[in-house]
Amino acid sequence: MKKLFSLLFFLTTFAYAQQDSVSLPDSLLLQQPEQSVSQSQYAGTTTRTIISMNPDISAIGDFRSTFQSASIRKVESYLHALEVQLSSVIDPFATAHFLFSFGKDFTTNEYVAGLEEGTITSTSLPMQLQLKLGKFKPQFGKINALHPHAFSCVNFPRVNELYFSDEGMFMDGLSLSWLVPNPFDFFQELNIYVGRPEENGSFVNGGATHLFSNVHLKNFFDLSDNSTIELGISGLTGQNSFNFTTTMGNFDATYKWKPVQFNTYYSFTFQSEIYYQHLKYADALYTSKLGAYSFLEYQIEKLWFIGARFDYTELPVILTDIERSIAFLFRLQPSEFQILALQFQHTERTYAESDNQILFRIIFGIGTHAAHPY
Numbered sequence: 001m002k003k004l005f006s007l008l009f010f011l012t013t014f015a016y017a018q019q020d021s022v023s024l025p026d027s028l029l030l031q032q033p034e035q036s037v038s039q040s041q042y043a044g045t046t047t048r049t050i051i052s053m054n055p056d057i058s059a060i061g062d063f064r065s066t067f068q069s070a071s072i073r074k075v076e077s078y079l080h081a082l083e084v085q086l087s088s089v090i091d092p093f094a095t096a097h098f099l100f101s102f103g104k105d106f107t108t109n110e111y112v113a114g115l116e117e118g119t120i121t122s123t124s125l126p127m128q129l130q131l132k133l134g135k136f137k138p139q140f141g142k143i144n145a146l147h148p149h150a151f152s153c154v155n156f157p158r159v160n161e162l163y164f165s166d167e168g169m170f171m172d173g174l175s176l177s178w179l180v181p182n183p184f185d186f187f188q189e190l191n192i193y194v195g196r197p198e199e200n201g202s203f204v205n206g207g208a209t210h211l212f213s214n215v216h217l218k219n220f221f222d223l224s225d226n227s228t229i230e231l232g233i234s235g236l237t238g239q240n241s242f243n244f245t246t247t248m249g250n251f252d253a254t255y256k257w258k259p260v261q262f263n264t265y266y267s268f269t270f271q272s273e274i275y276y277q278h279l280k281y282a283d284a285l286y287t288s289k290l291g292a293y294s295f296l297e298y299q300i301e302k303l304w305f306i307g308a309r310f311d312y313t314e315l316p317v318i319l320t321d322i323e324r325s326i327a328f329l330f331r332l333q334p335s336e337f338q339i340l341a342l343q344f345q346h347t348e349r350t351y352a353e354s355d356n357q358i359l360f361r362i363i364f365g366i367g368t369h370a371a372h373p374y
Helices: 002-020 034-041 158-163
Strands: 054-068 075-091 092-104 108-123 129-136 171-179 187-197 212-222 225-239 246-259 267-280 285-299 304-314 322-335 338-349 353-369
Touching: 075 108, 158 267, 158 285, 158 304, 158 322, 171 212
Parallel strands: none
Antiparallel strands: 054 075, 054 353, 075 092, 092 108, 108 129, 129 171, 171 187, 187 212, 212 225, 225 246, 246 267, 267 285, 285 304, 304 322, 322 338, 338 353
16 A cells, blocks of 8 residues: 555656646547548657656546345445556657556456556657567457547456456557558558566467467458448467467457547447457367457437447357346446446356346546557
8 A cells, every 4th residue: 555655746746847847648548530630640740849858747537336145245345446648759759658547356356456467669660660568458349549538438348358368468568550551541550569478368378489479460440421440350369378279260340330429429339240260278178258348329418328239158268158238238428537336237158057246337547648549
């Protein structure tokens, strides 16, 4: 706890020192078209000026209250996470990004602090290449690269939680991104990752020669002035807890509709992913697993959204158990800096009794925070 308070004191003092600098706050949830967001990542013209020598600092809080029928403690209210982010342009050639997370450890009921992301990213490589080094969330499918506050549902799909962790998959290493030129005038990006993952439901950190590798190809199309579709393919391989190799594949598809004439009042999103896991656990012994989710959300008014999600997961490793769940979501967005969400989720398991959950979440954002991916 002393480390937690010390770090909070340092960040508060640092934020106060920023008051003499000029900075325009970005929206917490402002979504920009994929082309402009991604193309801006490759622009190398940004430089630091005297009025922006201090890094941009932001904080995002995620408060939750939950009811779970199958739990001994059925009702919980707590600060799920506080993310403090520091970002800055280093010089015309690189940017730096750090994200510290404070959250509750339910095994000890204590709040713990840790570094979720810490990266340095190039901004001036030739051939529309971008190199990133450090700790980050790799792009495996659509959902894994997001942080929980950036996803409409209160929790991540179960397939992502069970195959990786509650927060998804993190890794230490490097990534190389290439904005692929093509004659068909659509956005295409290739991401390659090499390093070591944090230990999770599918992978361990690995031995001296067992590196983790992941590849993701994103394809983004404008269907009309009002709608877009994104299709992605991912593949990864790494060492599992049996000292053999696990290989995984993923296909993701996201359709979005947002009419130009009523863009602040109506929108629709449909998103699906399929996970395939092939695991070797002994000489000449293998097992294959499948998981998937589908999510849809419709904006019925300027501030109101309704949604639903279906999850299907064959548990990883060598288990034969299956989970199925369905969730319904009501989301209120009073402003660009605050979200309230209420979710009901029913889960059926072959290895345990069925479970009903009610989850309520409030998210707030303060400070300068970049727009989330579209």
